[in-house]
Amino acid sequence: MPWQRETFKKIKQIPREEHVLPGTSLCAGCGGLEALRLAAKVLGDDVVYVNAAGCFTMLAAYPFTPFKGSWLYTTMGSAPAGAQGVRDALDVLIAKGRLPQRDDLKVVVLGGDGSTYDMALSSTSGAIYRGLDFYYFCYDNEAYGNTGVQLSAATPYGARTTTSPCSLQHPAGTIQEKKDIFEIWRAHKPPYIATVAPRYPLDLAEKFARAATFTGPKLFLALSACPTGWLYDPGETPEVAKLAVETGLWPLKEAINGAVTHTYLPKRKPVEEYLKLQGRFRHLFEPTKQEEAIRHIQERVDAYWQRVTV
Amino acid sequence: MRSIRFHGRGGQGAKTASRIVGTAAFLEGLTAQDSPLYGAERRGAPVSASTRIGREPIRERGLILQPDLIIIADESLIDDSSARVLDGLSERTAVFVNTALGSEQARDRFRIPGRVTALDLTDMTLRQFGKPVALSAPLGAVACRLLGLKAESLRAAVAGELADLGLPEAVIERNLALAASCYESVPLVPVEETAGAMPAPVPLWTPVYEPPTVGSARISASANSPLHETGGWRTFRPVLVPDKCNGCWLCFVYCPDGVISMTKDDLPLIDYDHCKGCQICVQECPTKALVAEREQEGAGTWRAK
Secondary structure (H helix, E strand, O other): OOOOOOOOOOHHHOOOOOOEOOOOOOOOOOHHHHHHHHHHHHHOOOEEEEEEOOHHHHHHOOOOOOEOOEEEEEOOOOHHHHHHHHHHHHHHHHHOOOOOHHHOOEEEEEEEHHHHHHHOHHHHHHHHHOOOOEEEEEEEOOOEOOOOOEOOOOOOOOOOEOOEOOOOOOOOOOOOOOOOHHHHHHHOOOOEEEEEOOOOHHHHHHHHHHHOOOOOEEEEEEEOOOHHHHOOOHHHHHHHHHHHHHOOOOOOEEEEOOEEEEOOOOOOOOOHHHHHOOHHHHHHOOOOOOHHHHHHHHHHHHHHHHHHHO | OEEEEEEEEOOOOHHHHHHHHHHHHHHOOOEEEEEEEOOOOOOOOEEEEEEEEEOOOOOOOOOOOOOOEEEEOOHHHHHOHHHOOOOOOOOOOEEEEEOOOOHHHHHHHHOOOOEEEEEOHHHHHHHHHOOOOOOHHHHHHHHHHHHOOOHHHHHHHHHHHHHHOOOOHHHHHHHHHHHHHHHHHOOOOOOOOOOOOOOOOOOOOOOOOOOHHHHOOOOOOOOOHHHOOOHHHOOEEEEEOHHHOOOOOHHHHHOOOOOEEEOOOOOEEEOOOOOOOOOHHHHHOOOOOEEEEEOOOOOOOOOOO
């Protein structure tokens, strides 16, 4: 029986109300903001955002905030620890009767891929281990975007960043493979993990609605197509996000108590269609086509889908 | 020595244009210095770059406060007080504006004292590339011409700088052609040499530290970001053709900044004070009811309030 959406079936069920207001200094066409805005429509206003340093620092650049609720800013490595503090404070206040239960808030960590895949990994591991009841929203733009697009542990094989340029030694750019943070989280056995992409708003909204029924650590990995770092026109953000999913490079899936379900089965276009759109992969096509590198990316995707669909 | 300050929006190529001028001057045996300033860089946010060129070694450092030449990549920046485009302007400063207006009109419209020259680089780029792309080569070409640098130096500088950015050869060729035509067609104004006198030393400013409860950023207001308008980030704005709209909500759903809301009749309503002009709605509209129009005078024009 294929995966079914239960709450969000039609585009007009997406709530009209805005919970992340305009006026932020994020780049025009930011895929991460697109995903966050859609997520916030389901999360609502009763939220404390715990924001690790990164692109999303610009969300609430002093003295402005796009949120109706609270926002706590932390270093890149300590957002889950900050979330623990907020959660504990809320729990204590409610237990003592100083805060009515109906005023309870959701705690949502906002972290970029740099903090999620690298720096905050140990404090995240601790938070999951302690069973902290929080949402972790990772906007994955596959690089340290805020500081000028440097290599992160989420940068995929073959991408060019300012610290992994294509050179004579490494004509294909990045030689590292992207860390599988989904599986790292799953190994911790949290109740809910999901990947989302902004081009699939119903899938995204459905997953946030589902996650609300679980207590404990909940991860959302949002593909955040980045016009500035990935070098394409800002208007193409949804197209890039769509091709990432349609080529199978960004599988849409969820894991409930460890059991993985793919929520969308793409027809799997060739990865070239996705790579070609972006300047960070241009060196794979010009001046000479690097067949081997492209084949490597394709084979990795094929192997993944073969493993999960058998 | 002559000092040039470039102003553009993140992604428009002001930084690269500044490098092109520095490199072109260097190739002619001059000394050159260039330094961009963009804080937490954002596509669309105001950026500036400072270039100094001269025959003697350059001892000055830092931002250019009193430029001899100001190159403005986007006329909407002039109205944006945060961009501080006309800082340090005097009657002897030459100003170039990328605008559809003529030089005289631009001087009157933007109330710039001194020497104003203008050319519609955006239009020339659109004709060469068919889409709005970075203006680094045209901006660099204009600056080189006004400074009296040779066409060959410009050519070598553009080719070198764009190759460093990893652009493919075919694109560089078209940029070279575009740079050459901008070099030819920009109306000339004289650019003066900065007088030899050293600028007066500025007293060091010592920050006063408040206790953390007062001095640290704490936002007590709720949802006040709409007070910060980002409408000036646009070069192109989405415009609705109401007859073609089928009310499908896609523009509303995909807008990253949430500046599109749907009316009761399911027609999109665009908040031009905050639309950054990313064109996602234009690209995604299935019936082509949203079209991109170049930011010009009109009802939707953003004005600093």
